Amino acid sequence: MVARRFLVVHDDSDFDLHYDTDDGFEVFQFQLYSLTSVPPHQQKIFGAEQDTPVVNDSDLVAISDKLRLVSVNDSEPEPSAADLLKSDEELARLLQAEEEALMLQQYVASENPREFDSRVRPHVSQVRMYEDATRQEAARKSVPMEELEEKALVSLAKEGNFKPSKIEQDHAFLLQLLFWFKRSFRWVNSPSCHDCGNETVGQGMAPPLPSETLYGASRVELYRCTVCSQLTRFPRYNDPMKLVETREGRCGEWANCFTFYCRAFGYESRLILDFTDHVWTECFSQFLGRWMHLDPCEGIYDKPLLYEKGWGKKLNYVIAIAKDGVYDVTKRYTRKWHEVLSRRTIITEPSLSSLLSNITKESRRGFASQLLSIIEVRDMEENKELERSLHAEDDESLSLPGRRSGNEEWRKSRLEMGSDKLSSSACPVRLCVDEHVTRIYNAFRPILYQFVGEELTKSEAVEVLRITKGILLDLSKSPYKTRRTSIDSVLDNPKFQKLLPSFDDLLGALSLEKKVNTDGRVEFCLVGDPVVTSLALPVALDALDDMIYILNKCENYGKDMFLLPFLKLNRIHSGSAIASSEELPFGIITSAFDGTRISKWEEPNGARGCWVVYRTFGNEMFELVAYELMSANDAPERDPMDWILEGSSDDGISWQVLDKQTSQFFEDRFQRRTYTISSANFPCNVFRFRFLAVRDIQSNSRLQIGSIDLYAKSIGKLRA
Numbered sequence: 001m002v003a004r005r006f007l008v009v010h011d012d013s014d015f016d017l018h019y020d021t022d023d024g025f026e027v028f029q030f031q032l033y034s035l036t037s038v039p040p041h042q043q044k045i046f047g048a049e050q051d052t053p054v055v056n057d058s059d060l061v062a063i064s065d066k067l068r069l070v071s072v073n074d075s076e077p078e079p080s081a082a083d084l085l086k087s088d089e090e091l092a093r094l095l096q097a098e099e100e101a102l103m104l105q106q107y108v109a110s111e112n113p114r115e116f117d118s119r120v121r122p123h124v125s126q127v128r129m130y131e132d133a134t135r136q137e138a139a140r141k142s143v144p145m146e147e148l149e150e151k152a153l154v155s156l157a158k159e160g161n162f163k164p165s166k167i168e169q170d171h172a173f174l175l176q177l178l179f180w181f182k183r184s185f186r187w188v189n190s191p192s193c194h195d196c197g198n199e200t201v202g203q204g205m206a207p208p209l210p211s212e213t214l215y216g217a218s219r220v221e222l223y224r225c226t227v228c229s230q231l232t233r234f235p236r237y238n239d240p241m242k243l244v245e246t247r248e249g250r251c252g253e254w255a256n257c258f259t260f261y262c263r264a265f266g267y268e269s270r271l272i273l274d275f276t277d278h279v280w281t282e283c284f285s286q287f288l289g290r291w292m293h294l295d296p297c298e299g300i301y302d303k304p305l306l307y308e309k310g311w312g313k314k315l316n317y318v319i320a321i322a323k324d325g326v327y328d329v330t331k332r333y334t335r336k337w338h339e340v341l342s343r344r345t346i347i348t349e350p351s352l353s354s355l356l357s358n359i360t361k362e363s364r365r366g367f368a369s370q371l372l373s374i375i376e377v378r379d380m381e382e383n384k385e386l387e388r389s390l391h392a393e394d395d396e397s398l399s400l401p402g403r404r405s406g407n408e409e410w411r412k413s414r415l416e417m418g419s420d421k422l423s424s425s426a427c428p429v430r431l432c433v434d435e436h437v438t439r440i441y442n443a444f445r446p447i448l449y450q451f452v453g454e455e456l457t458k459s460e461a462v463e464v465l466r467i468t469k470g471i472l473l474d475l476s477k478s479p480y481k482t483r484r485t486s487i488d489s490v491l492d493n494p495k496f497q498k499l500l501p502s503f504d505d506l507l508g509a510l511s512l513e514k515k516v517n518t519d520g521r522v523e524f525c526l527v528g529d530p531v532v533t534s535l536a537l538p539v540a541l542d543a544l545d546d547m548i549y550i551l552n553k554c555e556n557y558g559k560d561m562f563l564l565p566f567l568k569l570n571r572i573h574s575g576s577a578i579a580s581s582e583e584l585p586f587g588i589i590t591s592a593f594d595g596t597r598i599s600k601w602e603e604p605n606g607a608r609g610c611w612v613v614y615r616t617f618g619n620e621m622f623e624l625v626a627y628e629l630m631s632a633n634d635a636p637e638r639d640p641m642d643w644i645l646e647g648s649s650d651d652g653i654s655w656q657v658l659d660k661q662t663s664q665f666f667e668d669r670f671q672r673r674t675y676t677i678s679s680a681n682f683p684c685n686v687f688r689f690r691f692l693a694v695r696d697i698q699s700n701s702r703l704q705i706g707s708i709d710l711y712a713k714s715i716g717k718l719r720a
């Protein structure tokens, strides 16, 4: 075995590839696939220096460690020299336009530092409040820390990372904090009546009361109830501590409070002020090594082009305000800098930088010199990054949704509805971490056998499954690091007592064990990594619900117990999937393979056609006998209706139709439909679903699927 490290150049990007020569050429190609999204059959690899092609029988120990990857697309020719020249020309034109815009801006911009200052200054004192230890303590107390910590670890585990580093955990926690905040904060257009809870209508402004100005509410909106005519006040509080208590407002309150939460948990954070009337947050992610955009109103992160591209905003000034200074971060949020420049008319660019640098100097007064030099290095890095990203290619794979917080009218009035045309199909290949799902499904086999062996009636079987569900529910409610529960009801139910050993596989799949105490009580507790249990418990609960549902509906109880949909044996797992598109973060393609109901794959433009390609782990060949699709949690109009399932045995070069369905109808949410393959004798290592239409293509552009499960004739041994 030789561990080698290659530098692979592809499309002007460098990729680091660590490779073990024992793994063979195929694995090497697959690693390249994961890094570059160029599928193996489109890969042409060359030694960078000699330009010798690297092929199946090349000596991977001896080849040069600098490689060049070219993607050979059947339909698209390789870019010619003329095309490359054109993009250089484009860049030159863009730079020229920026230069001209900057020149022009000098003459057009008024010199109005006072106006600029008055817009930024109040926020400078606002962010200082975030540093108050008492306020921070109170903020932390209002957050369900352990729950978010668990969710962060589970989200990492779903990417296959069961041993995350501190910075990976911190990054994942920040995202969970964002999602929690989005769920727990309330958007207010007009407040509901404080007396009777009915709708109110705006009546203008009112002078603030002392109790309101105490928390920085210099502006108070007044609303009259449409039913009881009482007046309701809506003070626009500035004090983030007050917002932790009220948990409501519009984007100003949301961003103010969320940025404060980020500070309370120790993240370097900034309040971002967009002069075209929006506010959000940036945090420095140690994991990414750079500042990251977070929009608490939308629950969206790291999509800085959301506003310009997604909402069609005409940005001018985007200013970051932090405890250590104010920064012009506009360049992060635009790819049309020359247009933005033409709208920057409050102040000339040189005056703007000197104004910002003056406020920054004030903010940093008294900072130790060591801290100052750290911050200065960080600032320099950021400036370099901002310049770089300004002329970077647009990432077309980003799906940028129209604004979703606030009611439709409010959104329309801001002309920020966006369009769905923006997304395209350049998602990365994602690994499915779902071996536990297969283990859990397999674990039902001994249970079902026991049901039949012990001659349980249908209602007894349902009862046993309900008791099991109760135990797992108790466990899922107990703190994740020390999960345990005990039952004594097992003694009241002799049948259950007898059945108990048949549940050992299920407990094992959940990384749990049972202990029977001397007094007859049965205790269930953790046996391994608590995160494994956190990941698997929801899958087992959903599987139980599913089983109870089909048992209740089943007419041939006993006879059909060892067939699908009861017994889900030989589920294919641990492969990789790539979709035509996915709505991030929650509509990610791997959600269709994670065994939980509530997560789903959402294809933002999939209503009239989209696809998923699933490649088996290690390219193992399987003969598919059946598959199941489950409808998602909501929006039946997005359910798939017509599709074709194909299989390939040659890495997707040629395809064979395995199944074809039309006019399929899911009556319920979370409903599974099972399809058997009529000619199940074609071994495949790649599967492709082509979804042709959803239930309603007239009023809806999206497709969503709760889960996709593939079942093989037989399956190799589960990996440990």
Ligand SMILES: [Zn+2]
Pocket (backbone or CB within 6 Å): 193, 194, 195, 196, 197, 198, 225, 226, 227, 228, 229, 230
């Ligand atoms: Zn009322």
